[in-house]
Amino acid sequence: MTVRSVIKNKAMPRTPEQYEQMRQEKRRKIMDVALELFASKGYHATSVAKIAEKADISKGLLYNYFESKDDLLKEIAQVGFQEVYENLDINHDGVLTEEEFVYFIDRLIEIINKNKKFWLFYTHILMQPNVVDFVGTQLRESFVPVVQILMNYLKEEGFEDPAGELFFLSSTLKGATLQLLFSPLDFDISPVRDRIVKLYAKNTTVDHKI
Amino acid sequence: MTVRSVIKNKAMPRTPEQYEQMRQEKRRKIMDVALELFASKGYHATSVAKIAEKADISKGLLYNYFESKDDLLKEIAQVGFQEVYENLDINHDGVLTEEEFVYFIDRLIEIINKNKKFWLFYTHILMQPNVVDFVGTQLRESFVPVVQILMNYLKEEGFEDPAGELFFLSSTLKGATLQLLFSPLDFDISPVRDRIVKLYAKNTTVDHKI
């Protein structure tokens, strides 16, 4: 018996606030469990039944929180992406200094390391054709400003073919992300990081910030 | 009517060799069709019925050639990988010259461009860890000699941290592969290729060999 119910010695309905909090917590739990499974098994190989079981709820209840399996996927993508993006802390307005560039790279590595599960999930989704097109779209659109800033940075640094250079840098970052995601836990990405810094922030000391 | 049947104006039993060849051809057709579908729709979204239909055979017959859908997947992975690997034509014995390194890079890009379907499939499979673990293992093992040769090359070229440099190069190559696979058809990878050549084959002209 809770305090509320003791006062009048009578069962009382939960307040809307209590319900709301319960909902949020359970919602979060379902999303966590689903992320875990989607990341490790893939979307199609993960059944709603399995998610419900791992979240200690009935299959039916899941549909009290999410409209469909697809909706669950979208919510995870959206929330996860939002968190990641907020953490990235892009310098929207000004131009990137070399220090800021290094900071950006380090933040990127840190974010991926901290959200491996989410990035695995993301990678699965992006590789799986036809699953949720909007995820890819969302990703691409969100990175437009990042790309713009990096482009300006490369121009400023005096590269003769900044567009080509951006492709190269972009490839390297994508490849490094894969390395991080699919390598053993103790994998040390710092050589790659240092090499990037040496190439694109020549005048900066390459102290590890990670 | 075939030539054979005309000669005697009577159906002659085919020789065991002919049967075996027909089997191999049909097997190959099934695998081609399945690769096509797996690559474009994904493994789970591709039904055995669809594969059989596209291969112009009955569902039942497919199971005469492959034990299961999973087995079909493994066979495709194995054969496809073998072909790719044979094409890579690594200089197993000697040491890589700068020209040979550039040739290696160009071959790599060429192979990926020529087998996009297979690489897409491969990427899907690798992301779906539990489907075929052995594929990843196979991939890693097969690349051991490649890695060794590249390592020697980087040492020879005088890089102070060849292991770190290898990580970097490896990241870049992986990232470039992704770019190739998931970009529009007319995507031009040459800036990335040129940059790699400029970094790792300094004394070589960067004529496109692709």
Add this chain to the structure above:
Amino acid sequence: MTVRSVIKNKAMPRTPEQYEQMRQEKRRKIMDVALELFASKGYHATSVAKIAEKADISKGLLYNYFESKDDLLKEIAQVGFQEVYENLDINHDGVLTEEEFVYFIDRLIEIINKNKKFWLFYTHILMQPNVVDFVGTQLRESFVPVVQILMNYLKEEGFEDPAGELFFLSSTLKGATLQLLFSPLDFDISPVRDRIVKLYAKNTTVDHKI
């Protein structure tokens, strides 16, 4: 604030009678809402959740008023039928004059027009035999006196085969009911009504009474 609570500026416990009245009102509201939905969507396509929502109560509370969805259906059928029957205002005792017969026909049409929702619901239910068998029984039993009176009327009017005539009249009335229920809103039933009057109340002017 209600008058009662103003008088003493203090919430007074409601009397049992007030509680009972509130219960009855809520019960009625639930039944109204359910009738509306059953009539427009059908029984199976109407969820308890939807009924509760439209009645502005929780799902749980609904089960405080009705044992089950089926029970709710039965109650609606019973009450609705009772109301209709009371409105029909059959001349139980005496014999029907021609004027009274015409009045009866006009009342019938009026009742159906005024309770289309209920009759639609009723029609659905009657077609779904196993849902509530008792409804049909109830209907038939309730109409026994009506049938008796009409039979007497037809005898009195001098029809040679009053039983057969009753079948015919009954068919016509049922068919006319269907027309009324499933035709557009502006459908005019008066030709059918006039024809009935002409056939069965020959000496009466056929002024519209509806």
Add this chain to the structure above:
Amino acid sequence: MTVRSVIKNKAMPRTPEQYEQMRQEKRRKIMDVALELFASKGYHATSVAKIAEKADISKGLLYNYFESKDDLLKEIAQVGFQEVYENLDINHDGVLTEEEFVYFIDRLIEIINKNKKFWLFYTHILMQPNVVDFVGTQLRESFVPVVQILMNYLKEEGFEDPAGELFFLSSTLKGATLQLLFSPLDFDISPVRDRIVKLYAKNTTVDHKI
């Protein structure tokens, strides 16, 4: 072992014709069973599992023959309706004589009596809102020529208000159909039939043709 398989003492695949025949037979069986259940329980109250069970097949197989439960319903409606309509043998071109009108009425009664299950099904569907709108549309469209012919007949017979008369006749026929469908097996519709004939084919002997 069949004759075919004995000849060569070797299992041979069925010919396309054999398969087609098997399919048609099973298809028909499923439709019969489904019609029976839809007619007695209603569409929503009949589960695919129940249909499959009664048809002695697995649930899955049903989907080898029909795309969905809805599709099954449509097929039943279509085929059943087609059969009914073909039997109705409407005199499309000429004008109806009194004898032909009587014949039409008798055929109508006969058809309903012979296909009670189908008409029950049909009635259920039409009463159930939102199930399959196209069924109602189909019905209405199909009856346009019938209505036209009856209208002409009533004009020819000299009724002053043929449109109103048609409404009345139509109501009567609908009501009679309900009587036939929902009355006990031994129910005798002939009084209603005779009355119709007496009203609309005055100069014709009312010999029973049923």
Add this chain to the structure above:
DNA sequence: GATGAATGAGAGTTCATTCAT
């Protein structure tokens, strides 16, 4: 009395796989 989270049985549907022919 009143809430809505939670359940669980069952709905329609899909599909890898088997098997009589």
Add this chain to the structure above:
DNA sequence: CATGAATGAACTCTCATTCAT
């Protein structure tokens, strides 16, 4: 060798009903 009808388990999703509060 070859067919495709047939199966059955598993899938996503719905919903009447219950129950702690």
